[in-house]
Every structure is written in C-alpha cells, then in structure tokens.
Amino acid sequence: MLRRHFLGTTALGAALLGLGRIPEGLLVSRAQRSGVERALVVVQLSGGNDGLNTVVPFADDLYHAARPRLGSKQADTLALNEHLGFHKALKSFPALHASGQLATILGIGYANPVRSHFSSMDIWHAADARGKLAGSGWLGRLAETGFPDAKEPELIVHVGNRVPFALSNKKHAPVAFAAPAGFRWRGGKEDLAALEKASASECMEDAPTSVGHVRGTFRDAVKASRNVENAVREFKPATPFPENGLSAHLQSVAAMLTAGFPTRIYSLELGGFDTHNQQLTRQARCLDELDALGAFQAELKARKLDDKVLVLVYSEFGRRVAENGSQGTDHGAAGVAFLLGSKVKGGLHGSMPSLKDLERGDLRFTTDFRTLYAPIIAQWFGMQAAPIIGEVAEPLAVL
Amino acid sequence: MHRTFTLVLASCFALLSLSNTLFAQAVVFDAAAARHLLARTTFGPSAAEVEAAVAAGLNASVDKLLAGATARKPRSFEVKPIRVERAALRGLSEEERQKKQNENRREDLQQLRSFTAWWMEVMVGGDAPLREKLVLFWHGHFTSSMRDVRDSKRMIDQNELLREECAGSFRRMLKAITVDAAMLEYLDNDENRAGKPNENYAREVMELFTLGVGNYTEKDIAEAARALTGWRVRGDEVYLDRRQQDRGEKTVLGVTARIDTDELLEILLARPEATRWVAARLVRFFAGENAAPELAASVAAALRENDWQLAPALRVLFTHPGFYARELRGQRVLSPVELVASLTHRTGDVVPPFLLVAAASRMGQTLFDPPDVRGWGGGADWINSASLLERQNWCGHLVGGVNPRDLKGGGDDRALRELARSGNWTPKKPLLTQEEQAGITTERALVDHLCRRFLEVQPLEAVRATLAERVKAEFVGGRCPADKVVRGLLKLVLSLPEAQIH
Known part of the structure; x- marks a missing residue:
C-alpha cells in the first residue's frame, strides 16, 4: 500500500510543480527507487506444446524419420548450436540465448507421465503427483508461506479469464482481469459507495459462505481495478510490441511493474498448442505470439526493471515423437521449458532425451520440473523450497 | 384408518429402500423448496411460477419439467449449409478464392449467431426451460467449438441432437455424438485411420464423456483409437470408410475382440464407472459441488436400472431429499448464460437476444466456444475479480439500457461492435406495474x-x-x-x- 501512496503523492507533487504529464524517465526511476520487489511472470502454454519442434534436434536422423512431414530442417530453424535450433517463429530467442538471458530446459517432465491435458496440468500446478487432490497450487503455497502478511489484493495477478489451479491457496485470492479497459465497476460514484458500504457489513453469520466469497472478491476487484486503471493510463511502452493477445497481456504486466505494483506473481496463459492436426501452421501461430517475450524483456530493460523480473514458460507435456496421420502429433510426455531474465544463467539445461529409447513412443524426461521450480523458490524468492514442493535432489543451476 | 396406515407404511418402506441411508425423511416441498427446484431447473422463476409449483406439489412439478424436456418437437430453426463448393473456386485467383471464402465464413458465422440468439430466446421465455437447461449442460459435456468446427450447420445440428436426447437415452446420445459431424471434426476422429491412429477422441470419450480419469489405461486408449477408425465427413454426410477402418483384434478394458465403434461404446457403457461418472456430472451441475455422495449414488443406480434412460434418473435427482439439503441451497454460482437469461425472464423486458449472448460472453461464457474440451468449469470458477465486475456491469446494462460508451474495453464481439455503431438499447416498459x-x-x-x-x-x-x-x-x-x-x-x-x- 505504501508504495502506491508514494507514487500518488509524487505524481501529485509533479503536477503541482507544473510539470504536467510526467516524463517517462521519471516514472522509470521512481518505480525503481520505490523498491520494486522481485516478481515472477508465469506463461503457461496450454494444450501441450510440441517441444521437439520448439527446440529442434535437426541433426538427429531419428527425428526426421519420425516426422517425415512435420520435421524441420536446420535451415528452417534459428541457430542454437550444431545440433539444435529454435522454431523459426521464435525470432527473438537466439539473441536472448546468446546474451545469456534465456535458459532453455530440455527433456523436462516427471515420472509416470500422464497424457491427459487436465491431469498433467494439475500435476504441474500442484507440483504433486496427486494433482488437484493436493489441495493447493505451488504458486499459491509460495505466496502463502512467503508473504503471509501481505494485505494487497494484487499480490497474485492473473491476466486472462481462467485462473489456473497453480495459484490457488487459502490466503491470497488472485486478482484476475483480461482487458484493463473493461476492468472497472461502471456506474455512479454514489452507487459504488453504497455498494462498498453494503459489502463492508460485518454481520455475516446467517449468509451462505458463497456470499462471503463473492463479497471478498468484490472488495478486491474495486481496489485492484482502480490501481490497474491508473497503471495502464500512465504506461506508454518504450518498445514496439507485436499485435496479439499475449503481447497485450504482457504489456499490462509491464504497466503494473512500472507502476510499482506489490505483485509477486503474475500469471498468463497462451492456448492453442493441442496440435493433433495441421501442426505446422497452428504451432507457428502460437509460437509467434510467444515471441512477444522478446519485446517484453526489451521493455523491462529500457525501464531498468529487468533484474526484478523472472519469466517462466512451460506446458503440461510435450507431444508424441512420431507424427500422426493428420499432420499433427498426439499427446506426449517430456517437453521443453524456458526461463527468461537478466539474472538467469542462460544456455541449455537438462539434457536432450534420446529419440531411440522412448517410453510408449514418447520422450523420457531427463529433468524433473520440480528441479526448475526449486531454484525459483530458493534463489529468486529466497525461500525454502521443500515445504512448498517437497525435497528436490538436484535443483537446476538456472539462477 | 387401517388402510391409510398401511399405505403410509408402504410408502415409507419404498422411500427407505430407495435411498436406504441418510435421507429417509421426505422432502418438505414448501415455497423455499419449490424456489430451489425451479431456480436450478429453469431460468429465473417468478413468484407466480413458484406459487404454482407449491400448489401442484413436488411430483407434479417435476413431472411437468420432465414432460417439457422429453416432448418431441419439430425443429423450429431453419438451418442450411453455407459452404463454398470446390467447383465455385475453380479458375479463380488466390486472392479471389480468399475473398470468396471470407465472405462465406462471415455468412456462416451469421447463421450461427442467429441460432445462438434463438437458443437464448427459448432459454429466457420458452415453454420447456428444463430442456434448454439440459441442452446447456450437454453442450458443456459433449462440447465442441466453432473455432475448430468452422461450419455453422454442423454446430447447430449437434445442438439439436443434444436437444432431442437431452432427457432421452444417454446410450443413443453417446452413439450419435460419436459420429456427429461437428464432434468428428472437433476431436479429429474424422482423421483417425487404420495404421495412422489419432487418439484424440479415444481419450476424451473415456476421460470426459463416460468414465472419468483413472478408469482406463494408456493401452486402452491406443486400442480404443483403433476401434474408432474409419469415420469420414463429406458435406452433411457421415460415413464409414471401410478401407480406413482397423478391423483387427483389439483389447479394451479387458475385452478382446474385433471391436468396432459401436462395440467400443457398449464396452464403455457397461462399466459401472460410467453410470457413476455421468451421475456425478449431473449432480454437480444441478445440485452443486457439495452434494452428499448418496445423491449421486441414487442417480447412478437409476441410470443403471433404466438402461441409461435419463428422465427416470433426473426424476430421482429432483425428488431426492439430498437435492433439497439446506447446505446446498443458495450455494451455486449461476453461469453467465443462466444469469442473463434468468434476469431477463424476471424483468420481462424484450432485450435483443444477441445482446444477452454478448453479455454472457463478456462474463466468460461464449456459447459454441467453450474454453476447452472439458466445457466450462463452472462453480466458484465463474467468479473472479474481472468476471464479477463484468457480471455486475452487464446486469446493469441489461436492466437499465446499453450505451455505446459502455461497450468500450475488452472483447471483440461483433454483435457489440454493431450495437456500438447503431446507438443504444433501452427498456421499453416500466419494471413495475x-x-x-x-x-x-x-x-x-x-x-x-x-x-x-x-x-x-x-x-x-x-x-x-x-x-x-x-x-x-x-x-x-x-x-x-x-x-x-x-x-x-x-x-x-x-x-x-x-x-x-x-
């Protein structure tokens, strides 16, 4: 709360001094000076992203044998090393890789892989083989244990319509919105005041629990929507962003970061990866959107916020090694994940699974996804990982 | 005196044997109970409708709801195929083709929009509200999306199929939906061929439509996919291409034979997990997430005893004391479509139905465009900070009028854009008599x-x-x-x- 007060008063001060619109540079330094805390931005690729065509093992003959129609040749990929190349839609990735800001985690997955979208996503969300039965998500537990006293409704923000299970916890309900412009209560000030008064009423014993839940959501929504409205109004990107859905959501996140939001976890979703058919065009379209991460990182750098932000990109599973009969691939197992940020130890992590030794036609995982979660909890947030995701034998050296 | 006593005793025993556990007591069908039943099975009951239900009593009220849901009615929406014939593209340049296809796509989407508006109208004011509530339920269960099925006639035909069987036979519905053109396209089973299987439908038919996760193996899915091979779609015709059908031996859920599609579905329907799964889905939708397990068990038993007939199972659900448990009342979050339809039923305003459809979409539920193959999550998931504000704002617009400036911000709904251009909508008559x-x-x-x-x-x-x-x-x-x-x-x-x- 304090930080926003600070922002508010200095903005007012600037206006009183006759500066009019606050210059961009001033905003940058202010957000920085006010001590923005480290934040994690999670981008979930829903539907099961085909890892093999995202980071392509073009030098492996078995790859081309399994994918006569879907395989990419070296020339069609963006150079990573002499064996691997990024999908050609990920135009900003090679530079991020070369400058050490991008960690690419190969062969990521878990033991006894589940090929149901929902069950597998639940496992990633819960960081627990029991999925939803674990009761809460790993990011929810992280917020609960790491920030027990946080009072701001914006501690966890999901930009999108469906709040993922990863965020669920008992203490900090996530704030969610898709488009900032539609995110406010429309009506007269006096009406809103009456509603706020009505929702502040404390005598709740007789009301059903569902009423209390909605009431809390309303209070958070009113507060958060005002803050988001201000943040977005004051934000003008310093970097050209591409025009697509994920890009718009990333710009909202950049606006909130710039405004010094108290948010520690931002969550976003990019769907459309369930490419059972027409994979070449469909995956390219999705990854083209994902490439907006390049603009996002450039924006953060321009605002000197880059060392405060870490981006995690993952999907519920990779896809079957052999293509199916419809120029697509069916649900698989191990896939690829990314970690992006100035504090990241860039480069390749984990190891490329064998294309020969498959498990029911799928890649065997070489890297448990919890070994990626562990350093995020421990190194990024400075917390103990074990209470949140259990003991992890060998955390990845990604941070 | 003696006879009455025996009768009462007999009915007590009947009830006991029906539920044989916690819920031996009968339902007290007072105004609150009637309101609960109608709130869950119709769209926004009025005071008069609640009064009439109390006067009729529980059984007659449920009979009336089910009669509406099972009545055979001719389709009331005329639908025609809107497709570009290949012949019409011959000799055209790439640009001309693209133009023609875009025009066609627009016209096709327009037909789907008209149908959606029609559906919304019958939810708001039709004479068979339970039927439309059930269609909404099945639209989320056997779901398909217009994003993947780019053909309005197929989407509409699927919806009509769900309407015809909504309280009929689950067996018939499952068999029809498996070879439904929209579903074949949505879950790629039209591309599932002998030697080149596509597992998409095989997995979802078990995971989401019949058994629930954990009640089959990955091997079962691979084998089931083989049993489902060979289906193709051409225009409105769905046919089995025997050259593409895998007629070899398969083993699914312990049954080894030359299983074909129909036999596969019978294997699934014979599993006890299937009645349990379908019953649990119905109970969750109508009663809510916290229903006592006895309720779903009774519904599952009714499905089994009635060979998958839905009406008797729904009767058990709506007359079961567990359905009327205090802790279930007032605990279910209305879905956006239910919210706007209920509200409009109660105001009696003549709101353009496309506006209702668009409002529900802004709140997070776009008909014919579910978030994924699970349909809509429902329950508490409907409410988050953004969706709650949209719900409040749009309910306000729907009772107070819509102004173009209200339409700014978020959403790319064509109907709203058209409305924004055409001015505004305001209610035409007072809310109070x-x-x-x-x-x-x-x-x-x-x-x-x-x-x-x-x-x-x-x-x-x-x-x-x-x-x-x-x-x-x-x-x-x-x-x-x-x-x-x-x-x-x-x-x-x-x-x-x-x-x-x-």
Missing part, C-alpha cells in the same frame, strides 16, 4: 420488492438498509419514484453478492 407501484410507498418496500423478485438469497438487514438509504431522497410524499430510479436501484441489487448465486 401500476398496481405494484401503488403498493410501494417507502424506500424499504422498494428494496424488499426488488430483492424478493430478483434474488434467491435474501440480503441481510444492514445491506438492505444501505440500499434504501441510497433512494430515500427519491421518495417524495410516499410515491414510488420513476422507472429510471427503480432500475438504477435494481442495478445495485444485482451487484450484490446474493445476485450471483442461487
């Missing part, structure tokens, strides 16, 4: 009237007093204020947490 107005002489009476008429869960005294305070100045000389003020107050009532649940 003259008689009602005459009876409302204080601000508290007005608040109470609106709460009783529009909410299933009554707000606490302190909340109602706060709302009354807001309109106090408008009551001059004990006269009910103008319609605009009444509707302004209604927007506040609809913004209460109580308006989100039933």
Whole structure:
C-alpha cells in the first residue's frame, strides 16, 4: 500500500510543480527507487506444446524419420548450436540465448507421465503427483508461506479469464482481469459507495459462505481495478510490441511493474498448442505470439526493471515423437521449458532425451520440473523450497 | 384408518429402500423448496411460477419439467449449409478464392449467431426451460467449438441432437455424438485411420464423456483409437470408410475382440464407472459441488436400472431429499448464460437476444466456444475479480439500457461492435406495474420488492438498509419514484453478492 501512496503523492507533487504529464524517465526511476520487489511472470502454454519442434534436434536422423512431414530442417530453424535450433517463429530467442538471458530446459517432465491435458496440468500446478487432490497450487503455497502478511489484493495477478489451479491457496485470492479497459465497476460514484458500504457489513453469520466469497472478491476487484486503471493510463511502452493477445497481456504486466505494483506473481496463459492436426501452421501461430517475450524483456530493460523480473514458460507435456496421420502429433510426455531474465544463467539445461529409447513412443524426461521450480523458490524468492514442493535432489543451476 | 396406515407404511418402506441411508425423511416441498427446484431447473422463476409449483406439489412439478424436456418437437430453426463448393473456386485467383471464402465464413458465422440468439430466446421465455437447461449442460459435456468446427450447420445440428436426447437415452446420445459431424471434426476422429491412429477422441470419450480419469489405461486408449477408425465427413454426410477402418483384434478394458465403434461404446457403457461418472456430472451441475455422495449414488443406480434412460434418473435427482439439503441451497454460482437469461425472464423486458449472448460472453461464457474440451468449469470458477465486475456491469446494462460508451474495453464481439455503431438499447416498459407501484410507498418496500423478485438469497438487514438509504431522497410524499430510479436501484441489487448465486 505504501508504495502506491508514494507514487500518488509524487505524481501529485509533479503536477503541482507544473510539470504536467510526467516524463517517462521519471516514472522509470521512481518505480525503481520505490523498491520494486522481485516478481515472477508465469506463461503457461496450454494444450501441450510440441517441444521437439520448439527446440529442434535437426541433426538427429531419428527425428526426421519420425516426422517425415512435420520435421524441420536446420535451415528452417534459428541457430542454437550444431545440433539444435529454435522454431523459426521464435525470432527473438537466439539473441536472448546468446546474451545469456534465456535458459532453455530440455527433456523436462516427471515420472509416470500422464497424457491427459487436465491431469498433467494439475500435476504441474500442484507440483504433486496427486494433482488437484493436493489441495493447493505451488504458486499459491509460495505466496502463502512467503508473504503471509501481505494485505494487497494484487499480490497474485492473473491476466486472462481462467485462473489456473497453480495459484490457488487459502490466503491470497488472485486478482484476475483480461482487458484493463473493461476492468472497472461502471456506474455512479454514489452507487459504488453504497455498494462498498453494503459489502463492508460485518454481520455475516446467517449468509451462505458463497456470499462471503463473492463479497471478498468484490472488495478486491474495486481496489485492484482502480490501481490497474491508473497503471495502464500512465504506461506508454518504450518498445514496439507485436499485435496479439499475449503481447497485450504482457504489456499490462509491464504497466503494473512500472507502476510499482506489490505483485509477486503474475500469471498468463497462451492456448492453442493441442496440435493433433495441421501442426505446422497452428504451432507457428502460437509460437509467434510467444515471441512477444522478446519485446517484453526489451521493455523491462529500457525501464531498468529487468533484474526484478523472472519469466517462466512451460506446458503440461510435450507431444508424441512420431507424427500422426493428420499432420499433427498426439499427446506426449517430456517437453521443453524456458526461463527468461537478466539474472538467469542462460544456455541449455537438462539434457536432450534420446529419440531411440522412448517410453510408449514418447520422450523420457531427463529433468524433473520440480528441479526448475526449486531454484525459483530458493534463489529468486529466497525461500525454502521443500515445504512448498517437497525435497528436490538436484535443483537446476538456472539462477 | 387401517388402510391409510398401511399405505403410509408402504410408502415409507419404498422411500427407505430407495435411498436406504441418510435421507429417509421426505422432502418438505414448501415455497423455499419449490424456489430451489425451479431456480436450478429453469431460468429465473417468478413468484407466480413458484406459487404454482407449491400448489401442484413436488411430483407434479417435476413431472411437468420432465414432460417439457422429453416432448418431441419439430425443429423450429431453419438451418442450411453455407459452404463454398470446390467447383465455385475453380479458375479463380488466390486472392479471389480468399475473398470468396471470407465472405462465406462471415455468412456462416451469421447463421450461427442467429441460432445462438434463438437458443437464448427459448432459454429466457420458452415453454420447456428444463430442456434448454439440459441442452446447456450437454453442450458443456459433449462440447465442441466453432473455432475448430468452422461450419455453422454442423454446430447447430449437434445442438439439436443434444436437444432431442437431452432427457432421452444417454446410450443413443453417446452413439450419435460419436459420429456427429461437428464432434468428428472437433476431436479429429474424422482423421483417425487404420495404421495412422489419432487418439484424440479415444481419450476424451473415456476421460470426459463416460468414465472419468483413472478408469482406463494408456493401452486402452491406443486400442480404443483403433476401434474408432474409419469415420469420414463429406458435406452433411457421415460415413464409414471401410478401407480406413482397423478391423483387427483389439483389447479394451479387458475385452478382446474385433471391436468396432459401436462395440467400443457398449464396452464403455457397461462399466459401472460410467453410470457413476455421468451421475456425478449431473449432480454437480444441478445440485452443486457439495452434494452428499448418496445423491449421486441414487442417480447412478437409476441410470443403471433404466438402461441409461435419463428422465427416470433426473426424476430421482429432483425428488431426492439430498437435492433439497439446506447446505446446498443458495450455494451455486449461476453461469453467465443462466444469469442473463434468468434476469431477463424476471424483468420481462424484450432485450435483443444477441445482446444477452454478448453479455454472457463478456462474463466468460461464449456459447459454441467453450474454453476447452472439458466445457466450462463452472462453480466458484465463474467468479473472479474481472468476471464479477463484468457480471455486475452487464446486469446493469441489461436492466437499465446499453450505451455505446459502455461497450468500450475488452472483447471483440461483433454483435457489440454493431450495437456500438447503431446507438443504444433501452427498456421499453416500466419494471413495475401500476398496481405494484401503488403498493410501494417507502424506500424499504422498494428494496424488499426488488430483492424478493430478483434474488434467491435474501440480503441481510444492514445491506438492505444501505440500499434504501441510497433512494430515500427519491421518495417524495410516499410515491414510488420513476422507472429510471427503480432500475438504477435494481442495478445495485444485482451487484450484490446474493445476485450471483442461487
């Protein structure tokens, strides 16, 4: 709360001094000076992203044998090393890789892989083989244990319509919105005041629990929507962003970061990866959107916020090694994940699974996804990982 | 005297053997219970409808609902194929082809929009509300999306199929949906061929449609996919291409034979997990997430005993004491479509149906465009900070009028863009009849009237007093204020947490 007060008063001060619109540079330094805390931005690729065509093992003959129609040749990929190349839609990735800001985690997955979208996503969300039965998500537990006293409704923000299970916890309900412009209560000030008064009423014993839940959501929504409205109004990107859905959501996140939001976890979703058919065009379209991460990182750098932000990109599973009969691939197992940020130890992590030794036609995982979660909890947030995701034998050296 | 006693005793035993556990007591079908039944099975019951249900009693009320759901009716929406014939593209340049296809796509989407508007209208004011509620349920169960099935006729035909069987036979519905053109396309089973299987439908038919996760193996999926091979779609015709069908031996769920599609579905239907799964889905939708397990067990038993006939199972659900448990009442979050349809049923306003469809879409539920193959999650998931504000704002627009400036921000709905261009929509008649107005002489009476008429869960005294305070100045000389003020107050009532649940 304090930080926003600070922002508010200095903005007012600037206006009183006759500066009019606050210059961009001033905003940058202010957000920085006010001590923005480290934040994690999670981008979930829903539907099961085909890892093999995202980071392509073009030098492996078995790859081309399994994918006569879907395989990419070296020339069609963006150079990573002499064996691997990024999908050609990920135009900003090679530079991020070369400058050490991008960690690419190969062969990521878990033991006894589940090929149901929902069950597998639940496992990633819960960081627990029991999925939803674990009761809460790993990011929810992280917020609960790491920030027990946080009072701001914006501690966890999901930009999108469906709040993922990863965020669920008992203490900090996530704030969610898709488009900032539609995110406010429309009506007269006096009406809103009456509603706020009505929702502040404390005598709740007789009301059903569902009423209390909605009431809390309303209070958070009113507060958060005002803050988001201000943040977005004051934000003008310093970097050209591409025009697509994920890009718009990333710009909202950049606006909130710039405004010094108290948010520690931002969550976003990019769907459309369930490419059972027409994979070449469909995956390219999705990854083209994902490439907006390049603009996002450039924006953060321009605002000197880059060392405060870490981006995690993952999907519920990779896809079957052999293509199916419809120029697509069916649900698989191990896939690829990314970690992006100035504090990241860039480069390749984990190891490329064998294309020969498959498990029911799928890649065997070489890297448990919890070994990626562990350093995020421990190194990024400075917390103990074990209470949140259990003991992890060998955390990845990604941070 | 003696005879009555035996009768009572007999019916007690019948009831006991039916539920044989916690719920031996009968349902007290008072006004609150009737309101609960109608809130869950129709769209926004009015006071008169609740009164009529109480007078008729529980069994007759449920009979009436089910009669509406099972009645055979000719289709009332004319649908035609809107497709570009290959011949029509011959000889055209790439640019001309693209143009023709785009025009066609627009026209095709227009047909789907018209149908969606028709569906919304029958939800709001049709004579078989339970039927439409069930179609909405099945649209989320056997779901398909217009994003993948780019053919309105197929999407509409699927919806009509769900309507025909909504309270009929689950067996027939499962078999029809498996070879339904839209579903074949949506889950890629039209591309599932012998030697080149596509597992998409095989997995979802077990995971989501019949058994639930954990009740089959990955091997079962691979084998089931083989049994499902060979289906193709050409225009409106679905046919089995025997050259593409895998007629070899397969083993699914312990059964080894030359299993074909029909036999595979019979194997699934024979599993005890299937009746349990379908019953659990129905109970969750109608009763809510916290229903006692006995309720789903009774519904599953009814499905088994009636060879997958849905009407008897629904009767068990709606007459079961567990359905009327206190802890279930007022705990279910209305889905956006239910919210806008219920509201409009109660105002009696003639709102353009496309506006209702668009409003529900802004709240997070776009008909014919589910978020994924699971359909809509439902329950508490409907409410988050963004969707709650949209629900409040749009309920306000739907009772108070829509202004183009309200339409800014988020969403790319074509209908809303058209509305924004064409000006606005405002209600045409007062919310209160003259008689009602005459009876409302204080601000508290007005608040109470609106709460009783529009909410299933009554707000606490302190909340109602706060709302009354807001309109106090408008009551001059004990006269009910103008319609605009009444509707302004209604927007506040609809913004209460109580308006989100039933």
